[in-house]
Amino acid sequence: MTQAIKAALSDGVLTITISRTDRKNALTNEMYGALADAVARADEDEGVRALLIQADGDLFTAGNDIGEFAAQSTGNGPEEQHVERFLRRLATATVPIVAAVQGKAVGVGTTMLLHCDYVLLSDDAQLITPFVNLALVPEAASSLLLPLRIGHVRAFDMFALGDPVCADDAVAWGIANKKTSASELRAEAAKIAAKIAARPAGSLTAMKRLMRDAAMIVAQIDNESAIFADRLASAEAREAFSAFAEKRKPDFTKTAHV
Ligand code: COA
Numbered sequence: 001m002t003q004a005i006k007a008a009l010s011d012g013v014l015t016i017t018i019s020r021t022d023r024k025n026a027l028t029n030e031m032y033g034a035l036a037d038a039v040a041r042a043d044e045d046e047g048v049r050a051l052l053i054q055a056d057g058d059l060f061t062a063g064n065d066i067g068e069f070a071a072q073s074t075g076n077g078p079e080e081q082h083v084e085r086f087l088r089r090l091a092t093a094t095v096p097i098v099a100a101v102q103g104k105a106v107g108v109g110t111t112m113l114l115h116c117d118y119v120l121l122s123d124d125a126q127l128i129t130p131f132v133n134l135a136l137v138p139e140a141a142s143s144l145l146l147p148l149r150i151g152h153v154r155a156f157d158m159f160a161l162g163d164p165v166c167a168d169d170a171v172a173w174g175i176a177n178k179k180t181s182a183s184e185l186r187a188e189a190a191k192i193a194a195k196i197a198a199r200p201a202g203s204l205t206a207m208k209r210l211m212r213d214a215a216m217i218v219a220q221i222d223n224e225s226a227i228f229a230d231r232l233a234s235a236e237a238r239e240a241f242s243a244f245a246e247k248r249k250p251d252f253t254k255t256a257h258v
Contacts, residue, residue: 005034007041012049012197013190014042021057026065027108033082039089042097049197051093052189053116054100060125063107069134070241073232083108084225087140090115091217094205096196100189101125102182104164110175111140114149115217117208118192119176121167122185127175130162134244135236135252137227141220149174 004020016038018025027035042051055061064083071077090097090112099113102122110127113119129146131138138146138159147155150173158165167179180188196204231237235255243250 002030002034004028004031005038007034007038009045009048011194012047013052013193014038014045014048014050015052015054015190015193018053018055018061019057023065024059024062024104025055025057025109026062027083028065028068029078029080029082032086036082036086036089039086039093039095042095043089043093048095049201050193051095051097052100052193053097053112054186054189055102057103059103060101060105061107061109062104063109066134066241066244069232069237070245073234073238073241075233084221087221088218091141091221092214094208096204096208098189098193098196100185101127101176102185104128106130108140111138111142111146113175114140114142114145118196119170120185120189120192121170121176121179122182123167123179124182125167125170125176125179126164127158127170128162128164129158132160133162133250134240135234135250135255136231136240137224139221139224139228141217141224143224144217144220 004018006017006019008015016035020026020031039051042048068077093115097116098118098120099116100120101113103124104126105113106128107130110129129138129142137143146158154173157163167176170176171179236252239252239255240250
């Protein structure tokens with residue numbers, strides 16, 4: 001397991017901590033691989049009764065590593081995309097998943113929350129899905145799950161404009177369960193995970209299966225992945241990635257509509 005993803009099992013709760021704070025916890029292919037392995041372990045190891053996802057530092061995650069997006073956009077990405085494995089594992093997981101989110105949760109940092117069963121936010125949490133700003137499309141089945149959860153117009157706003165959604169709105173709209181202070185976040189999340197771990201695991205697993213149509217969710221991930229791959233290779237996306245690297249605003253007026 002990479003140092004940037006830590007996993008620790010205690011009293012039936014497997015805690016995964018995202019920890020690449022010098023890059024704002026941006027997720028690399030290697031990190032997705034470690035996350036996928038951890039979710040697989042949580043589902044397969046009978047000693048794990050709840051999974052808790054949290055992050056070190058002042059924000060949850062800045063989303064996918066944009067340098068890696070840029071490499072993929074020119075055909076220089078890794079042979080195996082671990083993100084695919086991670087998203088499938090998350091979508092089909094039957095172990096109850098708790099998330100503790102402080103600061104910004106960008107891109108997959110927000111869309112992964114749609115696969116969690118209990119989401120706790122700190123007061124300063126901001127959910128941001130800037131896929132269109134990067135000339136991409138939503139992933140992790142969020143194009144299906146987010147409109148279902150919060151309605152089309154709010155989901156369109158989040159996806160198309162990429163403006164941050166604050167903790168109060170996220171709770172009011174049903175993306176998260178509740179908010180707490182940043183200083184209480186971890187302890188509170190651990191308490192909730194421990195409570196869930198004390199419930200009958202077989203019943204929880206059966207309930208979770210009934211609540212989520214995993215086959216439909218995976219089918220949507222597949223639909224999105226094909227379009228996402230096309231978008232990654234587009235001139236618009238290359239302009240967005242170059243602009244990020246050069247710390248400037250992208251100029252989409254000179255790129256073709258592809
Ligand atoms: N991929 C790669 N590197 C990233 C990154 C990402 N997603 N997010 C941040 N970093 C890097 C920055 O380039 C910067 O590197 P530098 O020190 O070499 O300049 C470092 O992490 C610190 O980030 P910085 O932007 O200075 O921090 P901030 O607190 O001002 O802003 C964010 C934090 C998350 C708002 C901002 O970094 C950001 O918008 N990141 C991109 C988010 C994004 O679009 N993700 C993809 C979603 S699909």
